[in-house]
Structure formats: C-alpha cells, structure tokens
Amino acid sequence: MSRTWLAVGLMALTLAVTATAESRWPEQGWRVMPTTLSYPELLKGLRAAVEAEGMYVVTDVGPTEAAASRGITIPGNRVLGVFRNDYAVNILRLSVPAMIEAPMRFYVTENDDGTGTLAWKTPSHLLDPYMEDAGAELDRIAHELDARFSAIADRAAGASP
Template sequence: MRILLSVVFCFWGSIGFADMTPRDGWVVIETTKPYGQLVDDVKVAVKANKMGVVTQAGPTAAAKARGISIPGNRVIGVFNNKFAVRILALSTAAMIEAPIRMYVTETDAGATLSYKTPSLVFAPYLEEAGPDLGAAASELDVLFKAIAEAAAS
C-alpha cells in the first residue's frame, strides 16, 4: 500500500506546467497571455478567419472536480464545411483528420498555443488524393497561421 501511495504522490507532484517543445511539422507559440485569455483569443481569431470551433476538450475542469489541480489544457478543433466538402471529395479517409486541433497549454509564464500544420496532418493522404489535397492543406496552413498569430498577439 505504501508503494502505491508513493507512486500516486509522485505522479501528482509531476503534473506541472506544460513543456511544448517544437516538433517537426508543429507550430509552437509561447505567449505571456493568461491561459483563459489565450483560449478566448483563439476562438475569436477562428471566427475572424471564417473558420469554426467544431470541438473543445480539456481535462482541467474535470480534474478540478475530482480534487486534482493541473495546469490549464484545452484542445480546440477548428475547421470549416467548405474545406470538409472539398477534402471529402478527394479522400474519404483524410476526413478523419478534421477538425484540425489547436492546443492551448498553461505555462508558468502565461500560455502556449501549438498546432500541427494542416500540410503535416494531411500528408499521409496525398498519394491517394492527389495534388488538390495538397492545395487545400496549403490554404489551411495560411489560415491556421493567421489564426495563431492573431490569437497570440
């Protein structure tokens, strides 16, 4: 029993602020904005760029309800039906990637916004779908960059 309790307490003690280091195909933007403000600013930037917030999920509130305190953590699924219909016509399989997610994580200095570029997300389907999927992904790259820059500024 003591070993189990030690493991649990070590786990709880290890839940700290996020370390979102850049990875191939990811965009990682560190900000000094408070977590809640960055979440709100992402939603505003999504709408301003004529995209939609399709999904939202995060463990922070559910953990708090269980008596566990963890840093803010929210995944925001972003897409637009215009792109959904277009991509679906090219590859049924590729649509499993929609919506593309933006990830807001609380840090000790503020919050970080991260996302995989749409070009990376749709790359596995290019051979099947052809260059039109690459064109759609490139257009989405531009939109996601605009959303991220607006939200982070």
C-alpha cells in the same frame, strides 16, 4: 460518452506530462507559439481569432475543469477542434480516409508562470499521408489551411503586449 473518454484520455496525458513552453514538443509538423498572454486570455483570443478568420470551433475539450470537479488541480489545458464544412466536403471528395484528420486542433496549455502556449500540428503535415492518392488539389487545400491556421494563431497571440 465519447467526449468523456476523450477528456479522460487528455487528463491522463496532462497528469503524466505538465506542458509548458519549456516542454519538449515534437519538431516535425508542429508549430509551437509561447505567448505573454495568460492562459485564459489566450484561450479567449483563440476563440475570437477562429471566428474572425472564418473558421468554426467544432470541438472544445480539456481535462482541467473535470479534474477540478474531482478536487485535482492541474494547469490549464484545452484542445479546440477547428474546421469548416466546405473544407470537409472538398477533402472528402479527394480522400475519404483524410477526413480522420478533421477537425484540426489547436492545443492551449498553461505554463508554470500562468502564461499560455498555443500549439498545433500543421494541416499540411496532417494531410501529407493522403497526398499520393489525392493529388495536387489536396496539397493546395492543405497549404491554404496552413495559412489560415497561422493567421488564427497570429491573431490569437497578437494581444500580447
């Protein structure tokens, strides 16, 4: 049931704002990577890149298919939650509240021209509110995840001509 509510929420957000590369994305804590790949190519490349970089897709939701089943056409829109159990265990040892940020997500949107944009909040931005209590080890993990998420994004977009 929670997946249904998440899909409904994402659908409402998508209907309210069409996400394109030209959309105004938040600057603080976000990385936004417009690509020349089609939306389906970027999504496929992202899934392969997550696996190649030693992480796992643990959630995969989006409103596009659900809207289509209702006769509504919206641009491609998908959120992939990415994480790994060893990171979860280590973060839990440092800060129980910080685990609300897992899995960390990639957001793939389809632009008006059919290309895809890849966006994500950096792990260090997501974990920053917990640093004061959790200390230097959480900071180290956050920056390790930053590097891993950047590598995933670079690999996913690397198929661009």
